[in-house]
Amino acid sequence: MELITIYYKVSKNRILxxxxxxxTEEYVNFIEAENFDNAILKFSEKEYELSDEQREELEEIFMDDESTAEYTNEDLSEGFKIKHWVSNRSFGELIDMYENKEIKIPEMQxxxxxxxxxxxxxxxxxxxGLPIPPLFLLEVNDNEYEIIDGYQRxxxxxxFVQGNPWGGKKEKGRNIAAKLSSKNILNEIAGKKFNxxxxxxxxxxxxxxxxxxxxKQLTPGDFSSKYLIFERINTGSDKLNAMQIRKSLAYGEFMINLYRYANSDENYLNLFSVSQIKRDIHVEALLRFLAITDLVYGKIQIKRNGIKNILDEYCELCRNRNIxxxxxxxxxxxxxxxxxIFGSENIFRRVNSDDKYEGVLNIGILEALLGTIVEEGVSVKEDIESMYKSIMKRIYEDAILDKKPNPFSANTGTEEMIKKRYEITKEIIGV
Incomplete structure (x- = not known):
C-alpha cells in the first residue's frame, strides 16, 4: 500500500x-497517508484544523494520484487517440455556428x-484588439462541436451581439439587451448596446x-478523451472537480435527475459539510450508489477501472435515461x-480496534452498504450496528496489523476492491 508524504507548516495549531x-525550511513536519480520509484523520489526531481550501488541496493530491493509477499503459496508448488542430475563427462565424446549433452548449454546463x-x-x-484566451471544441460529428472550455466567453x-441580456434570453419577463459598462476605457462605446x-x-x-x-476522438464510442482534455485545461480560478466536469460534459435527463434527487432529502444533505455540498460531493456519492451497484450486480458493463473512469462512463451510458x-x-x-440506528455522527464511519467510530464519512461504505441493502431487497435488522462494528473492526485490524489493503479506502476503483466491499456489506446484513 503506497503512502503519500504530505509536508506542512504550522503555527499555533493552525496549518499554514x-x-x-x-x-521552504518551514515545512519541517509531515504525515504519511494512503488516501484523503486517512490524511484528514491524521491531521485530526494532531488536533490541527484544515481550511476548506486545504481540504480541497489534499483531495486534489490524492485524486490526482488515484486518477493516474487508473490509467493503464494500454489506456494511454490506445484509449487516448486524439487528433487536434489550431485554427482561428471570427466571432461572427462562431455566433452563426452557435445559432445554428453547430456548436452545442450542454444544457447543464x-x-x-x-x-x-x-x-x-x-x-x-x-x-x-487585445488577445482573448482560446476556445476548446470537441468535434462530435461533421460540422458539429461540443464546447469543452470557453462557454462564458x-x-x-x-x-451582446444578439441583443440579449448578458445571462441569455429569458422565456418569461422582460429581455433587456446587454449594454457595456459606463466605466469603459473607450468613451465611444461606454454604456451602449450592440445596436x-x-x-x-x-x-x-x-x-x-x-x-x-x-x-477529435479517433476511437469511436470512447468518451474518455473529452474528460481527459477538460481535466488538463481546467486550471482556472474556479477549477471544477470530477463531478462538476461530469455535470458539464454528460448533460441530459440522467444528470438533471441526479442533481434533483441529490438535493431533495434534508437528512441526506446533512451528512455532508457546506463545503462538500458546494463541490457536489453529495451528488457524486449518490452517483456512486447507482453506478457501482449496477456494476456489481451485472446491470451494466464498464470498460475501464478506477472510480472516476467508472463514473464518467456510467454517466455517458445513462445520459438520456431517467433514474x-x-x-x-x-x-x-x-x-x-x-x-x-447509527446516528449522523457515526453512520458510514470506520471502526477502530477500540470499538469506536472514527474518521469522516466514507463514501465507499455509503455506496456499498446502501447498494447492497437496496439490491438485495432486505429489511434493516435491529442488530445491524453490532454486526457492522464487529466486521468493520476486523477490516480495520486487518489493514493496520496485517497490512491488508482496506477496500473502503485503498485502490477503491479496482475490480477486486469493489467486489470485496460488497462481500463485506453482504456479511454485515446477513445475505
Whole structure:
C-alpha cells in the first residue's frame, strides 16, 4: 500500500500550508497517508484544523494520484487517440455556428456566472484588439462541436451581439439587451448596446478572430478523451472537480435527475459539510450508489477501472435515461432507517480496534452498504450496528496489523476492491 508524504507548516495549531514537497525550511513536519480520509484523520489526531481550501488541496493530491493509477499503459496508448488542430475563427462565424446549433452548449454546463462588468470588459478587450484566451471544441460529428472550455466567453459575445441580456434570453419577463459598462476605457462605446455602437465597432466585434483548439476522438464510442482534455485545461480560478466536469460534459435527463434527487432529502444533505455540498460531493456519492451497484450486480458493463473512469462512463451510458424514482425512494428510506440506528455522527464511519467510530464519512461504505441493502431487497435488522462494528473492526485490524489493503479506502476503483466491499456489506446484513 503506497503512502503519500504530505509536508506542512504550522503555527499555533493552525496549518499554514501543505505540499508534497519541502517548499521552504518551514515545512519541517509531515504525515504519511494512503488516501484523503486517512490524511484528514491524521491531521485530526494532531488536533490541527484544515481550511476548506486545504481540504480541497489534499483531495486534489490524492485524486490526482488515484486518477493516474487508473490509467493503464494500454489506456494511454490506445484509449487516448486524439487528433487536434489550431485554427482561428471570427466571432461572427462562431455566433452563426452557435445559432445554428453547430456548436452545442450542454444544457447543464456551467451556468452563466459572469457579471455585467466582466462581460463588458471582454467586449472592450475585443474592440481594443487585445488577445482573448482560446476556445476548446470537441468535434462530435461533421460540422458539429461540443464546447469543452470557453462557454462564458462565447455566450457573452453571442448575447451582446444578439441583443440579449448578458445571462441569455429569458422565456418569461422582460429581455433587456446587454449594454457595456459606463466605466469603459473607450468613451465611444461606454454604456451602449450592440445596436447603438458605431458600425466600425460592430464590424470590429464580428470580424475579430479568436484562436480555437479543436479536438477529435479517433476511437469511436470512447468518451474518455473529452474528460481527459477538460481535466488538463481546467486550471482556472474556479477549477471544477470530477463531478462538476461530469455535470458539464454528460448533460441530459440522467444528470438533471441526479442533481434533483441529490438535493431533495434534508437528512441526506446533512451528512455532508457546506463545503462538500458546494463541490457536489453529495451528488457524486449518490452517483456512486447507482453506478457501482449496477456494476456489481451485472446491470451494466464498464470498460475501464478506477472510480472516476467508472463514473464518467456510467454517466455517458445513462445520459438520456431517467433514474428510477422507486429506487431513489428506497435509497432514502433505508438511509433514514440507518440514521435512526447509527446516528449522523457515526453512520458510514470506520471502526477502530477500540470499538469506536472514527474518521469522516466514507463514501465507499455509503455506496456499498446502501447498494447492497437496496439490491438485495432486505429489511434493516435491529442488530445491524453490532454486526457492522464487529466486521468493520476486523477490516480495520486487518489493514493496520496485517497490512491488508482496506477496500473502503485503498485502490477503491479496482475490480477486486469493489467486489470485496460488497462481500463485506453482504456479511454485515446477513445475505
Amino acid at each position: 500550508g501543505i505540499s508534497t514537497e519541502i517548499k 456551467r451556468e452563466f456566472v459572469w457579471n455585467s462588468g466582466k462581460s463588458s470588459r471582454l467586449i472592450e478587450s475585443i474592440v481594443l 462565447l455566450t457573452t459575445v453571442f448575447n 447603438d455602437l458605431d458600425e466600425k465597432y460592430q464590424r470590429k466585434i464580428r470580424r475579430s478572430t479568436i484562436p480555437l483548439m479543436e479536438f 428510477s424514482e422507486d429506487r431513489i425512494k428506497q435509497f432514502f428510506k433505508i438511509l433514514h432507517e440507518l440514521l435512526q
